[in-house]
Amino acid sequence: MGSTGEGLGRRDLIKRSAALGLIAVPTMSFLSACASGGGDTSANGPDKGLVSKENPFGLAKGGKLDVVIFKGGFGDDYAKAWEAAFDKKWGTTSSHLGTQEIAAKLQPRFNGGNPPDVLNDSGAQMIKIDVLAKGNQLADLTPLLDAPSLDDPNKKIRDTLIAGTVQQGSQGGKFVALNYVYTVFGLWYSGKLFKEKGWTEPKTWDEFLAICAKAKEAGIGGLAHQGKYPYYINVVIMDLIAKKGGLEAMKAIDNLAPNAFEGNPDALAAVEAVYEVVEKGYLMPGTNGLTHTESQTAWNQYKAAFIPSGSWLENEQLKQTPDDFDMKFLPVPLLAGSKLPFTAIRAGANEAFVVPEKAANKAGGLEFLRTMLSREWSTVFAQQANSLTVVKDGVDPGVKLRPGTQSAVAAVKAAGADTFNYLYPDWYSEMDTEIQNASNELMAQRIQPKEWIKRAQAAVDKAAKDPSAKNNHRS
Structure with missing residues (x-):
């Protein structure tokens, strides 16, 4: 179907469905490894790391990462696992808030110029993405699309995403929201x-x-x-x-x-x-x-x-x-x-993750999203939240899925190119x-x-x- 947003190509769908019949426990191996090039803070000032292929956004070791997750149908245990792995790799100290009251808790922070570094903006009380975009409150995520994949550094992130993901997260022609869940x-x-x-x-x-x-x-x-x-x-x-x-x-x-x-x-x-x-x-x-x-x-x-x-x-x-x-x-x-x-x-792609334009640690937010799009973090999500992600072949084979998720995978396979x-x-x-x-x-x-x-x-x-x-x- 191309990348117009109507759905996936038949080949991607069949490959993805076959892979998702089983899921394995992730080893978190690469997450605990040190990032080469991330430790030198002299190149770009005291708050910057050395930009490299392994550290495309110049994230400095240490520092803080502020993460807010919509605690709805998917819970937030997956995000806690992500944050622990991220802190171990980068030496950061993550703060975590899981809530359904996104607008009530986050709108004052956006208005005050101190939004979090990563926000899962979802649920009945979400702040509408188009409203945030029109207010220039969201960072342009195009650099994320052009960054190398953690699974294959020779591939850009954009090449690892299911067709339609970028269009789904674009506002006025600019990519501002990573819709992470393949729903x-x-x-x-x-x-x-x-x-x-x-x-x-x-x-x-x-x-x-x-x-x-x-x-x-x-x-x-x-x-x-x-x-x-x-x-x-x-x-x-x-x-x-x-x-x-x-x-x-x-x-x-x-x-x-x-x-x-x-x-x-x-x-x-x-x-x-x-x-x-x-x-x-x-x-x-x-x-x-x-x-x-x-x-x-x-x-x-x-x-x-x-x-x-x-x-x-x-x-x-x-x-x-x-x-x-x-x-x-x-x-x-x-x-x-x-x-x-x-x-x-x-x-298609749903469940928006954004990096606010005024995030205190924008590099950390972008790197967090990049790591979300690795196979290991995608597998963590599938295990913890019983749902698929927009990463192509994004889950390791191994453990049997629950009946409803199995049924959804079968439906995706049966649909072939007929998705919208x-x-x-x-x-x-x-x-x-x-x-x-x-x-x-x-x-x-x-x-x-x-x-x-x-x-x-x-x-x-x-x-x-x-x-x-x-x-x-x-x-």
Whole structure:
């Protein structure tokens, strides 16, 4: 597929999926080695190390590194392991904050000119990346892309990344956010529940509705969703649009086309399909008023057949998931006349890591991100967070993955080149919020599908008036 952001090349996908069937415990060997050239601070002043191929950003030995991690679905144990290894290699002293209150805790620091050196900016309370970029608060990460890979110094970092990673993290043509996690989006179900009920994985929307009807007859919900965060139900709506209308329908939305929603029968069909679930009473009772973890926990208790989410779901629900639950991933089923196949999935780079422009140790932040893109640190993440990264072949073979992650890997392999990913949530956060708000109203039956379309198009038209929009375009 090239590097346009629609997805991976088939060869990369198959190689990556084969490698990810097993994971080994990393040795952390190179992380504990000394960096040649990093110890001489005389070349670039007292706060600089000697720039070399092994130390491309001139990081000095010693010093402090301030790291803030969103402690959500992936937890933050992986980051603590990273920090310990980084400190051992560079002699730094890392401070660590794991929190879900990103905006509350970090906005005052950005405003005060003392942001951290590395920030995992994610979650419902994140500071919007486009807002930070417009305020010139983020460092240009292009030097990171041009730095040598730790695994193969003859390769640049940019050549080790899955296609689409750079575009996903670019704002106005500048690369400012490393979206580190390779996330698969869709529906999820319990293999145990389906086996007990004799249900077969649905491939069409009619088959999906039929299982929802059977679930209702059995006294459980057909579909649970994270009602307080309509981001999740938009996974279903937007995937239906992309699969029915094809990649051109997706690109029209990202490119803010005047007919992205209004005048697009595929978009209306997608919204009407989701609304049918509401009208027929197939929603899990009360799901509209629940948080993500509340709905997901109810689903883990077999109170609903399906739930939408990204592939962080398994790790986020580790403590709530029964041992024999057998978590399974399901591509969003097809509407009649869809242009993409059932196996097509939304998959791509997510979970932004940034280095603030005013970071006290910018060299440390850049080197931290470079080391994140090594196979060893990628393996640490896969082990600790049960998710894939954007590093090609980024995990060592060895230990078996959990059922949900195995299922996601299988889906990636089955999709081949048929992967897609929207860019508008990163490029136009206000537009994304307005579409989410419309979905909240839709699921509560306060508006009808045609009104949803009208509101979504209004959000697109508003975003198109932003002067910076001209710098964001996908072909």
